[in-house]
Amino acid sequence: MHGHAWTWGAVGMFLLGLGALAPPSAEACVAPNCLVDIRFPLPEDGGTVPSNVPGLVVVPPLLENTDVSTLRLLQSDGTPVPFTLANGERRTHVLVPKAPLVPGTQYRIEAKGLCQYRDTQTQSATFTAGPELPLPTTLGTLSVDTPSQGVFPVFGDSNCGSPQEGEATTLRFTPSPELVPFLPWVHWAVEVDGQPWSFANHHGLTSTGEDNPDSHKYEYRRQLLSLYTVCQAYNPPPPNMGLTPGRHQATLKGTLEHADLTLPPLSVDFELRCPSRCMAAGCADGGTGVLGDPVDEDPLQSPSKSGCTQAGGGLTVLGLLATLRLWRGRKARD
Structure with a gap:
């Protein structure tokens, strides 16, 4: 009896070891539409935007699109800022100001996403224009x-x-x-x-x-x-x-x-x-x-x-249990 208890205990420890060595299970990750809404890439921590920025990018909602009719670039008092609209890489849109931004002026950019399965709200972001900077030449x-x-x-x-x-x-x-x-x-x-x-x-x-x-x-x-x-x-x-x-x-x-x-x-x-x-x-x-x-x-x-x-490890565990059962049957016949 004690021998059987020791054997099953050893198996339990072995199976526990298998579990410890097995890789963690993967997280299910099915992307719902518009999980991530419209984004406006801007400097981290509220940094300033160079007044000569080539274009302000609007990233559409995840797996969806942007309602281009809702794109706006405004000064803080609501005054519209003229811009031309261009297509960017990977379904983005680019707002290209018709004149350089004015240093020290606060702006607001806004747009609304087009999502098939839920209503969306207009998203916006504010930023302040900084001085003109040389365009980069190296990465x-x-x-x-x-x-x-x-x-x-x-x-x-x-x-x-x-x-x-x-x-x-x-x-x-x-x-x-x-x-x-x-x-x-x-x-x-x-x-x-x-x-x-x-x-x-x-x-x-x-x-x-x-x-x-x-x-x-x-x-x-x-x-x-x-x-x-x-x-x-x-x-x-x-x-x-x-x-x-x-x-x-x-x-x-x-x-x-x-x-x-x-x-x-x-x-x-x-x-x-x-x-x-x-x-x-x-x-x-x-x-x-x-x-x-x-x-x-x-x-x-x-x-x-x-x-x-x-x-x-499923087959390995089943094989171990089958081997143990066979061993116990042989021992009982001895």
């Missing part, structure tokens, strides 16, 4: 962290961060001082080996060069500055396996909306690896190096997900 500097192996979230589908095992690293971006005042109106893209990896809308990076986490999960896209290769996949399966193991080059591109200038991109080399046990099993077998972004980018062909994948 800044780019480096990359030393890669590390472990479990990390993989974004790109409705699981909103499926935990997978592999090797990952992070790009470290420091914006140039001349770029910082214009950061809210810059949109971003990261390429790896010349192929699309991820993107970020206007104000996608903070003034310190970090990911601005507002809606990337619900846009079903990868985090802009995170690079990874999945060496061992767990349930739920990842939307993609990331990069193939090996050496790569990442390139960060930034575009100041409605400005007639080119900001030279920044590039950095890095390498990702899988453990030798996983490589021998064929976890990362060929491929083009980059898997397509699930949203707004041209998808590339995905490498095979065969080998070194698993459907979680």
Whole structure:
């Protein structure tokens, strides 16, 4: 009797250990329409807007559009400010003042979203115009962290961060001082080996060069500055396996909306690896190096997900219990 109690206790401890080692479950992440309403990218902490800003960007509600008839640019006393309307990148609109903003004057920008399944209210934001500043000519500097192996979230589908095992690293971006005042109106893209990896809308990076986490999960896209290769996949399966193991080059591109200038991109080399046990099993077998972004980018062909994948620990636990039951039956016959 005591022997059976010890055996089941040991099994319980083993199963508890399996639970401790298993990756955390993914968060369900189905994006409701207009979850994020209209946004007006502006300087952080109420900073001033350069009077010669090329254009003020209006970002539509998540998964929806902007009612362009409601776009307004006003002075604080309600006086309309003349502007022309242009189309920006990724369904945005750009208000281009017909004359430079007046330093020291407070303005209000407003618009209303078009949402299919709920009524929306007019959104607005206020800002103060500052002095004219030279337009930026550089982005800044780019480096990359030393890669590390472990479990990390993989974004790109409705699981909103499926935990997978592999090797990952992070790009470290420091914006140039001349770029910082214009950061809210810059949109971003990261390429790896010349192929699309991820993107970020206007104000996608903070003034310190970090990911601005507002809606990337619900846009079903990868985090802009995170690079990874999945060496061992767990349930739920990842939307993609990331990069193939090996050496790569990442390139960060930034575009100041409605400005007639080119900001030279920044590039950095890095390498990702899988453990030798996983490589021998064929976890990362060929491929083009980059898997397509699930949203707004041209998808590339995905490498095979065969080998070194698993459907979680359920089969392992059932197999253990079946083996224990068989062992107990044999012992009873002895």
